[in-house]
Amino acid sequence: xxxxxxxxxxxxxxxxxxxxxxxxxxxxxxxxxxxxxxxxxxxxxxxxxxxxxxxxxxxxxxxxxxxxxxxxxxxxxxxxxxxxxxxxxxxxxxxxxxxxxxxxxxxxxxxxxxxxxxxxxxxxxxxxxxxxxxxxxxxxxxxxxxxxxxxxxxxxxxxxxxxxxxxxxxxxxxxxxxxxxxxxxxxxxxxxxxxxxxxxxxxxxxxxxxxxxxxxxxxxxxxxxxxxxxxxxxxxxxxxxxxxxxxxxxxxxxxxxxxxxxxxxxxxxxxxxxxxxxxxxxxxxxxxxxxxxxxxxxxxxxxxxxxxxxxxxxxxxxxxxxxxxxxxxxxxxxxxxxxxxxxxxxxxxxxxxxxxxxxxxxxxxxxxxxxxxxxxxxxxxxxxxxxxxxxxxxxxxxxxxxxxxxxxxxxxxxxxxxxxxxxxxxxxxxxxxxxxxxxxxxxxxxx
Numbered sequence: 001x002x003x004x005x006x007x008x009x010x011x012x013x014x015x016x017x018x019x020x021x022x023x024x025x026x027x028x029x030x031x032x033x034x035x036x037x038x039x040x041x042x043x044x045x046x047x048x049x050x051x052x053x054x055x056x057x058x059x060x061x062x063x064x065x066x067x068x069x070x071x072x073x074x075x076x077x078x079x080x081x082x083x084x085x086x087x088x089x090x091x092x093x094x095x096x097x098x099x100x101x102x103x104x105x106x107x108x109x110x111x112x113x114x115x116x117x118x119x120x121x122x123x124x125x126x127x128x129x130x131x132x133x134x135x136x137x138x139x140x141x142x143x144x145x146x147x148x149x150x151x152x153x154x155x156x157x158x159x160x161x162x163x164x165x166x167x168x169x170x171x172x173x174x175x176x177x178x179x180x181x182x183x184x185x186x187x188x189x190x191x192x193x194x195x196x197x198x199x200x201x202x203x204x205x206x207x208x209x210x211x212x213x214x215x216x217x218x219x220x221x222x223x224x225x226x227x228x229x230x231x232x233x234x235x236x237x238x239x240x241x242x243x244x245x246x247x248x249x250x251x252x253x254x255x256x257x258x259x260x261x262x263x264x265x266x267x268x269x270x271x272x273x274x275x276x277x278x279x280x281x282x283x284x285x286x287x288x289x290x291x292x293x294x295x296x297x298x299x300x301x302x303x304x305x306x307x308x309x310x311x312x313x314x315x316x317x318x319x320x321x322x323x324x325x326x327x328x329x330x331x332x333x334x335x336x337x338x339x340x341x342x343x344x345x346x347x348x349x350x351x352x353x354x355x356x357x358x359x360x361x362x363x364x365x366x367x368x369x370x371x372x373x374x375x376x377x378x379x380x381x382x383x384x385x386x387x388x389x390x391x392x393x394x395x396x397x398x399x400x401x402x403x404x405x406x407x408x409x410x411x412x413x414x415x416x417x418x419x420x421x422x423x424x425x426x427x428x429x430x431x432x433x434x435x436x437x438x439x440x441x442x443x444x445x446x447x
Contacts, residue, residue: 003030005043018052034070037070082135087145095164112163189326207244233249256442257317327349343409
């Protein structure tokens, strides 16, 4: 099926003489690559006759990308760069904002995207954008094109809204809702496991010894104390005198680090730039009692390498998802004291859990892989570019057990330090009681 210029004009809602490079590109992407290539000669002649020839650089780049699509050698980034080089297609990422696929955009995103396209068309017509330099990969032109979009996103619209602020506010609200839903699903799944396991008594002697070791580590300068402090979110405030409260805060902090730009300790999702400035309040009716002593002098005087290592460990902890924690803790609860709790064992538990129930509840956090997120498309155009480009859609990547084990290596070290596991990295009675309680604290709804 040949793609005619009049069809593109009909879909774009403007005459052939006014079609933009983006209009033509989206039209070509609305049909298969063979049909698109076959349509090029007639399409070029029709545009030339209408006084809208575009440019040799544009057509050369178009032939290259369509040929790569037909041959199966095109990458998503190549197609994206070609589309954005039309000079009126917004960049897929602008500052902190990432545009969703057209079919997944909210009304706000769709409206803002359309307004930005219109703004770019105005700037193109005014000569502020040179698409021929963009399509040939000119770095300065690309930088100027990005800056033009960033300026628009940061400037108030006539109705007073700032596009970037409005989009990020919506994104934050959606993210918080999704995180809360994942917390709720994980908590429900964990409770089912706890109901199966029955009573898990608190070993008070093990708890007292573990808290003594933790307080000693926190009071001394050095990497270990700084890491525990970062996980628990301690600044200059005193430590809780209650052993139960202290242990649960620290154990919950391993799952959801509160300091060093980690996640809030009470179980909320990470927020950009968030750094805790004291012990985060854990859910509960009472304020934790205080004990003289917080960070010892010198803890904040670590050299840069040690401080960087703390941040690296926190980043690794934050990379673990609901599914990872749920799988590991569920296996440990079912196994009871003595169950292997090494990093490799926990990665195996995650694999087995996902293979047994790959599409249930919070497991989707790990197992659902969306279609290629940066492929061009437009809600006003028929078809789906993911089908046209044939990039594989939602085929899930293989589970990387080695990578998951690497992330859990930090967990295993911290759990041993807290007495949740022994020197052989097997679950202790304290870990059997406390780890699921810490998980419940992390996933409990915020008050």
